[in-house]
């Protein structure tokens with residue numbers, strides 16, 4: 001499922017930045033972008049100013065972010081501060097300029113049959129949020145975070161979610177993949193949608209392969225361009241290499257030998 005991006009990058013204004021526990025939720029006024037990006041698609045973002053190492057130095061490349069929600073002409077992104085780009089984006093304030101390119105890539109495909117089971121790990125919660133908004137209460141949402149500070153992101157969901165943390169400080173003490181195993185025991189005809197760190201996606205892939213359950217995984221890799229030009233985001237599949245920015249980031253788990261992408265930082 002793909003909504004095409006307008007040509008080139010466009011300048012949006014930051015409408016608001018909210019703290020959601022350890023994450024920042026950044027809202028951009030995207031007046032010139034499509035109102036209907038598909039859950040699982042992503043945008044390349046860069047701050048208008050102070051986007052680079054300093055004067056006379058080269059600017060950084062934009063960074064890739066799944067959108068988490070679209071409402072009233074605004075597109076929302078959940079950011080985790082893991083390095084200079086995410087820190088700078090999280091510092092933005094209302095009225096600041098934000099360069100956007102997107103929506104890019106292919107999003108989740110709706111289920112043909114079976115109850116949708118959505119599994120989000122950590123910052124992988126972002127595309128799971130808009131996908132659960134779209135699927136409604138039929139979808140069961142399972143979320144895993146490292147601890148309570150990150151688990152506030154679960155409060156963004158309108159309906160019921162099953163929550164786990166690695167240390168048990170919010171919800172159950174478990175990995176989200178353990179929740180998924182239990183759900184699949186109860187409903188083996190489900191269809192799984194997942195986003196999270198590569199080790200989690202690999203566990204989801206292996207679990208679904210073992211049980212012959214269809215799964216779609218929103219994957220990550222280092223992305224320099226976001227539109228197919230640099231081949232920096234390639235991932236191996238059973239049919240050869242794909243560029244995750246144009247052939248993904250959502251990939252059928254059955255196409256993969258592994259969800260551990262070389263160069264994804266894991």
Ligand SMILES: Cc1cc2nc3c(=O)[nH]c(=O)nc-3n(C[C@H](O)[C@H](O)[C@H](O)COP(=O)(O)OP(=O)(O)OC[C@H]3O[C@@H](n4cnc5c(N)ncnc54)[C@H](O)[C@@H]3O)c2cc1C
Nearest residue numbers: 063064065066079080083084085086126220221222264265
């Ligand atoms: C399709 C897609 C969707 C994404 N959605 C989100 C999102 O919704 N919210 C969010 O916070 N982040 C998201 N990311 C990850 C985000 O792009 C990176 O965290 C960001 O580029 C890091 O930039 P930085 O300058 O802050 O840190 P860097 O200095 O570039 O990196 C910091 C650390 O993160 C690792 N890293 C960097 N980029 C990636 C990556 N793409 N995958 C795995 N590890 C990486 C590096 O190895 C390093 O350890 C997404 C990435 C992709 C490809």
Ligand code: FES
Nearest residue numbers: 226228230231245
């Ligand atoms: S990020 Fe450049 S080809 Fe995918």
